[in-house]
Amino acid sequence: MVNTQQKLKKYLEEIKKNDQKGNKINAFLQLNPNAKDEAKKIDSKRNKGKLAGYIIGVKSAINVKGLNASCASKTLENYKAPYDATIIKKIKDEDGLIIGMNNCDEFCLGGSGETSAYGPTKNPKNLRLISGGSSSGSAASVSANFCDMSLGSDTGGSIRNPSSHCGVVGVKPTYGSVSRYGLIDVSMSLDQIGPITKNVNEAALLLSVISGKDENDSITRDSEKLNLREIEKIPKNIIVGVLEFKIKDQRIQKLIDDKIKKVADKYGWKIKKLEMEFLDLAVEIYYPLVYVEFFSGTRRFDGRRYGRRIEEVAGPEVLRRILGGSEITRSEYHGRYYHKSLKAKKLIEEEFENIFKKVDCIITPTIPRLPHKIGEKISVKDMYDYDALTIPSNLAGNCAISIPSGEINGIPVGMQIICDKFKEQKMLQIARSIEKLDI
Numbered sequence: 001m002v003n004t005q006q007k008l009k010k011y012l013e014e015i016k017k018n019d020q021k022g023n024k025i026n027a028f029l030q031l032n033p034n035a036k037d038e039a040k041k042i043d044s045k046r047n048k049g050k051l052a053g054y055i056i057g058v059k060s061a062i063n064v065k066g067l068n069a070s071c072a073s074k075t076l077e078n079y080k081a082p083y084d085a086t087i088i089k090k091i092k093d094e095d096g097l098i099i100g101m102n103n104c105d106e107f108c109l110g111g112s113g114e115t116s117a118y119g120p121t122k123n124p125k126n127l128r129l130i131s132g133g134s135s136s137g138s139a140a141s142v143s144a145n146f147c148d149m150s151l152g153s154d155t156g157g158s159i160r161n162p163s164s165h166c167g168v169v170g171v172k173p174t175y176g177s178v179s180r181y182g183l184i185d186v187s188m189s190l191d192q193i194g195p196i197t198k199n200v201n202e203a204a205l206l207l208s209v210i211s212g213k214d215e216n217d218s219i220t221r222d223s224e225k226l227n228l229r230e231i232e233k234i235p236k237n238i239i240v241g242v243l244e245f246k247i248k249d250q251r252i253q254k255l256i257d258d259k260i261k262k263v264a265d266k267y268g269w270k271i272k273k274l275e276m277e278f279l280d281l282a283v284e285i286y287y288p289l290v291y292v293e294f295f296s297g298t299r300r301f302d303g304r305r306y307g308r309r310i311e312e313v314a315g316p317e318v319l320r321r322i323l324g325g326s327e328i329t330r331s332e333y334h335g336r337y338y339h340k341s342l343k344a345k346k347l348i349e350e351e352f353e354n355i356f357k358k359v360d361c362i363i364t365p366t367i368p369r370l371p372h373k374i375g376e377k378i379s380v381k382d383m384y385d386y387d388a389l390t391i392p393s394n395l396a397g398n399c400a401i402s403i404p405s406g407e408i409n410g411i412p413v414g415m416q417i418i419c420d421k422f423k424e425q426k427m428l429q430i431a432r433s434i435e436k437l438d439i
């Protein structure tokens with residue numbers, strides 16, 4: 001049995017050396033002051049849970065009792081979580097150890113990790129580059145070997161995006177499969193919490209612990225239990241959908257296309273080309289929804305209950321969305337933006353449902369471009385376009401995973417595998433089959 005205390009010690013040394021000093025990756029905003037005692041308690045247990053020996057980082061947007069769920073914002077600088085989110089409770093019940101709170105984009109808005117009020121998270125694979133976002137610290141801490149696994153949240157790509165850039169595995173589960181109770185939300189019709197790990201099997205393990213119906217989140221429902229042993233089985237007769245939609249960076253497209261071909265040849269899977277009518281509208285559909293839902297959610301940060309008034313202390317991206325959200329809400333009696341976006345969201349959902357009658361999964365690059373240098377000025381549009389291939393699954397509510405799939409100039413590139421709602425078992429089996437080919 002793994003010794004949690006020894007493992008924790010090793011990780012804390014690593015964090016001291018490369019997160020707080022040295023490389024200063026800036027993946028953690030706070031370490032759990034009780035971690036050593038908690039590790040001792042876990043080690044002394046006779047019957048240990050499924051996650052005993054696993055050391056876990058948590059995005060600062062998730063409530064962990066006694067720790068600072070700051071959302072990397074000055075607004076919540078002094079907010080000590082008064083309770084555990086449902087998923088944290090489940091993790092603790094299975095003896096997982098929370099090592100600390102991860103850095104992220106402020107209020108989870110961003111795709112680079114640069115909007116945090118506490119400075120950007122560096123990419124452990126290349127310290128001059130962004131780590132991706134918004135779950136920047138969660139992905140970087142796994143990639144830098146500061147912990148075994150972490151939790152991120154994904155509204156439009158925030159788990160898959162940094163996982164792709166940092167060379168780790170990240171899962172956006174089906175909407176409604178993991179409780180969001182205790183997550184400080186961006187956009188409640190799109191958000192999902194999910195695991196970031198070093199390999200597919202560990203993602204499956206963590207997902208098996210955190211999924212399931214929760215009476216505190218009425219959207220959740222029970223789905224088929226994940227069979228962890230079956231993940232090793234290579235599924236037969238798989239039809240892989242690939243999109244006609246081509247991204248600008250041909251190097252990324254080629255790397256993924258070649259890999260899909262190799263995988264299909266090896267396992268006898270079929271490849272089917274697909275066209276999606278509404279795919280290139282996804283980013284435009286997504287933002288009005290997020291602006292409005294985020295704006296409405298932030299009305300509680302009025303300075304009376306949770307620290308400071310958001311408009312007084314938040315950074316430009318947060319303010320842009322509050323302003324945009326309030327404007328859209330004002331024009332809404334014409335149903336111009338929000339309601340139109342909701343209708344278009346439904347079209348995307350239906351389009352995916354039809355496609356999944358013909359194929360088992362869709363494989364794409366996770367991110368259409370390589371990460372930029374920290375501090376490099378890029379336009380708002382370019383920043384939003386980072387998520388062009390991840391947003392569609394949030395709009396449709398599907399599950400999707402990003403797995404490392406090679407490198408370009410030493411920078412990791414992720415492959416995204418999208419499956420139909422509640423088909424996590426199949427998705428993880430396909431992902432594991434592909435992951436195995438690299439061994």
Ligand code: GLN
Nearest residue numbers: 110111154155156157158
């Ligand atoms: N980059 C996207 C945004 O800024 C996604 C954020 C997320 O998934 N939390 O809205």
